[in-house]
Amino acid sequence: MHEEMRRAFSLFSGKWKLEVRRLLNQRIYRFVELRKAISDITQHMLTAQLRELENDSLIWRTVFAEPPRVEYETTPKAIVLGPTMAALATWWSEYGKSVPVKPNPRWRKANSIRKGDGTG
Amino acid sequence: MHEEMRRAFSLFSGKWKLEVRRLLNQRIYRFVELRKAISDITQHMLTAQLRELENDSLIWRTVFAEPPRVEYETTPKAIVLGPTMAALATWWSEYGKSVPVKPNPRWRKANSIRKGDGTG
DNA sequence: CGGAATCCATAGTGATACTG
DNA sequence: CAGTATCACTATGGATTCCG
16 A cells, blocks of 8 residues: 555655646646746756656646647646645645654553554 | 645655655554564665654654663654545555546647646 | 664756757 | 757765764
């Protein structure tokens, strides 16, 4: 089961992929539009990240002749991931910066064996 | 919103962090046990990944004198993330290797504007 | 047992220039 | 407009050695 998690994670391991996914989940973008939307990214990196996302079938790439442009859009595969991504963002908002206090080891030992959470 | 996703992702960006999280979400592990459970990891890397997870308050570290050992366990902060991680794994199982077919651009343009999915 | 310190290989990222 | 090609830099991962 953890192998799936690792692979799912790796699909978005690129520095800009999450941002690209978020944008394309809203509407179709042209290459230039993405560059403007992600102001800090270089042309080189944007191309690279888009290629990887495309190879993983997370986005579609369409070339148009007139007017000359390339459009990018999400695939259904990426769309269904939206709620999970939202959950991740919510988790960070709620717990991200929190620092839970460790209880005393002595009385914590008693009930230290937890059940699984479904991921293991 | 995407900043939260990026930060949440970065907490588990280390090569072995997802595996450590999965193990510790089941029970408390000693350092040696983790090394045996994750057979390919080096002592150096295990220490490094554990330190980072600890600094992010995703795991707790407890030193015991007798018998000499160090125990690691998840924090509640990491526990609540379980279902989301499970969702990610499920997503990979269902869609991970799928390659959705891109419909013809011409009639696809008509309804190309989608609503948001909550992430962005 | 559970580290720390050092060194090295590789992958990821980025700046720049050039092209169909 | 949307790339490709180089090169440089940085982060990450890993092998090895030593330590309380």
